[in-house]
Amino acid sequence: MTVRTAELLMAIATLLMSLGLMLNVYTDELNIGWVEGRGPGAGVWPFWLSAGMALASLATLYRWFRGKTPESRSDAPYIDPETLFLVAVSAASLLGLLILMQIVGTYLSLMIFMVLYVRILGHHSWGTTMAFVIGTPVFVYLLFEVALTKYLPKGLPFFEEGFLFIDNLRYEWFY
Amino acid sequence: METILVSLGSGLLQAFEPLNLFMIFAGCLAGLFVGCMPGLGSVNGVAILLPVTFLVPPTAAIIFLAALYYGAMYGGAISSITLGIPGASTAVATVFDGRPMAQAGKADQALMAAAIASFIGGTVSIILFTLFAPPLAAFALKFGPQEEFALMLLAFATFVGLGGDDIPKTIFSILLGLVLAAVGFDIISGQPRMIFFDMVEFQRGIGFLVLAIGVYGVGEMLWTLESTAGKVQMHSVKITVSRMKQNLLQVKEYINSTWVGSVLGFFVGTLPAAGATPASLMSYGLSKTFSKDPDSFGKGNVSGVAAPEAANNAASTGSMLPMITLGIPGSPTTAILLGGMIIWGLRPGPLLFTESPDFVWGLIGSMYVANFATVILNIALIPVFIRVLAMPFTLLTPIIFTLCVLGVFATTDRMFDTWIMLIIGVAAYLLRKLNYPVAPAVLAIVLGPLAERSMRQSLISSQGDPMTFLERPISLVCILIAVALVSYPMVAKFLKRNKAVEAAE
Incomplete structure (x- = not known):
């Protein structure tokens, strides 16, 4: 896909999104008009600003047809095929991390994430990889659970119970 | 004047409290690190590390983040000089002469000039800050919601008029941020608004930190991975004590550009759309114009390193001025700091000086020490930092991603927000590739709720009469300037066309 096509598609997408936002406010039956003696209703801000977004998208579309933006004249690839792989894998691995966090919990999924990134993508030695695989969860546990007293997602009950062992140990020993 | 000195004294004392002093050093180190890593700048560091600062009290937290902001301005020069790629966008102008100096084997000289110029820029601007902030805040105490709203309009207008980006795209970005800020319960009528797909999670709104980390954490990393996939070449740096002494004596060669850059940087930095990057470019241009030897610029003139470095440090302090006194951030980084202040339970705006003097003066005192x-x-x-620069991105990226995900989760305790963060991050990356500016959206989501509230408060108090914005002198002036700024690009274009027509005749 060229930058030129991408700009057209993006402008259409932003236009549709703006119209969708306007429709969303409208169907929620919020007051998008002026209330006498009180000023704007609850829906005025989101509705009319979304309308502005739609107009801005139309302006971009118009400028695209007239070839006024540098992007609309560019035939370069939108995402370089050489780097597409790296970007796509990074975004996908982040998606995977979020999904896994809800199934196997934060710590196991972080370990898998590190193996993927450091060993498979980065081609680093197993020594470096293991340092990241073990160091990151320990650091995260100390920073977020111990210091910031947050309860990070532990996944399904099976994994959560397994992890409670460590928490119990911590409470027995330190408190 | 005397009251300023007394308050400043107490602020300095606060800065020397052990915890705060530790936060200053930690912040400077973190800042130097994010500044020198290509692709990460002050705004990324502040966004990613903000959730972690809930460990310490607000004053220590802002001291840490301000020191980080500051350190990043120094750090940017390190990679600009040794790698030839700017460590942060604010250090772009440093590459012009820093790179040729490094190629000529004078990297140590350039690094030293950058450090000293940054120091002077920082010192000049913090003194200006101390002088300007209290009177400006006292003046702003007269502001009602009308003036607040007019000021925010003015802040957004600077993006349109001075941002230099594609105008429809800039407007889209501002409005998107403002609309996203309205998700959740309406503060005045209490009605739920824009609960997409009827998901209950949207009732609590989209936090600014989710957007900021999405844009500056995830989006920025994707962007950096793409742009630095190629190999970088580093220049060696020779450092010996005798050379350092010699480099110190060289100060008089670039002292003039440094002064000019410092003052210029401070004032440019106070404008929301301008900030450190344009300030450093302007300072570079000015220094070149008034130089006795303009041809040597771009070929390794040490003034070409000092001028932009002084300006970017001065601008970072300058952008704090409107944030502290008016509650209007002067840069994306200060927008995130402002959002942080709201989370810490402080009310940004002119009252901050009277309500939380410890916080304000502690911050000001710490900036002297941080320098x-x-x-x-x-x-x-x-x-050490030159060694750090050799660190491959495949090691840095997973750490940053981990901090992004857990940082977002830690602020709200909801997995839902991490999903929104990922969506926003990818969207920001795709939009940015098409030259949609992302900074206005971040500023807008922070200012959105404040802007809507002040607009509706004004209209309620005037019983629905919109003339209230034009009847009050300060608000009228702000709105007039805002209108002038928005129409400036069109007028400039029209004049240019007229001139071209005249020339053709």
Whole structure:
């Protein structure tokens, strides 16, 4: 896909999104008009600003047809095929991390994430990889659970119970 | 004047409290690190580390983040000089002469000039800050919601008029941020608004930190991975004590450009759309124009390194001025700081000086100390940072991603927000590739709720009469300037066309 096509598609997408936002406010039956003696209703801000977004998208579309933006004249690839792989894998691995966090919990999924990134993508030695695989969860546990007293997602009950062992140990020993 | 000195004294005392002093050094170090890593700048560091600062009290937290902001301005020069790629966008102008100096084997000289110029820029601007902030805040105490709203309009207008980006795209970005800020319950009528797909999670709104980390954490990393996939070439740096002494004596060669850059940087930095990057470019241009030897610029003139470095440090302090006194951030980084202040339970705006003097003066005092801390750390640790620069991105990226995901989760305790963060991050990356500016959206989501509230408060108090914005002198002036700024690009274009027509005739 060229930058030129991408700009057209993006402008259409932003236009549709703006119209969708306007429709969303409208169907929620919020007051998008002026209330006498009180000023704007609850829906005025989101509705009319979304309308502005739609107009801005139309302006971009118009400028695209007239070839006024540098992007609309560019035939370069939108995402370089050489780097597409790296970007796509990074975004996908982040998606995977979020999904896994809800199934196997934060710590196991972080370990898998590190193996993927450091060993498979980065081609680093197993020594470096293991340092990241073990160091990151320990650091995260100390920073977020111990210091910031947050309860990070532990996944399904099976994994959560397994992890409670460590928490119990911590409470027995330190408190 | 006397009251300023007394307050400043108490602020300095606060800065020397052990915890705060530690936060200054930690912040400077973190700042130097994010500043020198290509692709990460102050705004990324502040966004990613903000959730972690809930560990300490607000004053220590803002001291840490301000020191980080500061350190990043120094750090940017390190990679601009040794790698030839700017460590942060604010250090772009430093590459012009820093790179040729490094190629000529004078990298140490350039690094030293950058450090000293940054120090002077920082010192000049913090003194200006101390002088300007209290009277400006006292003046702003007269502001009602009308003036607040007019000021925010003015802040957004600067993006349209001075941002230099594609105008429809800039407007889209501002409005998107403002609309996203309205998700959740309406503060005045209590009605739920824009609960997409009827998901209950949207009732609590989209936090600004989710957007900021999405844009500046995830989006920025994807962007950096793409742009630095190629190999970088580093220049060696020779550092010996005798050479350092010699480099110190060289100060008089670039002292003039440094002064000019410092003052210019401070004032440019106070404008929301301008900030450190344009300030450093303007300072570079000015220094070149008034130089006795303009041809040597771009070929390794040490003034070409000093001028932009002084300006970007001065601008970072300058952008704090409207944030502290008016509650209007002067840059994306200060927008995130402002959002942080709201989370910490402080009310940004002119009342901050009277309501939380410890917070304000502690911050100001810490900036003096941070300036010394950074110059010392910077010069002492140059060899270390050069080593750090060789760190491959495949090690840095997973750490940043981990901090992004868990940082977002830690602020709201909801997995839902991490999903929104990922969506926003990818969207920001795709939009940015098409030259949609992302900074206005971040500023807008922070200011959105404040802007809507002040607009509706004004209209309720005037019983629905919109003339209230034009009847009050300060608000009228702000709105007039805003209108002038928005129409400026069109007028400039029209004049240009007229001139071209005249020339053709």
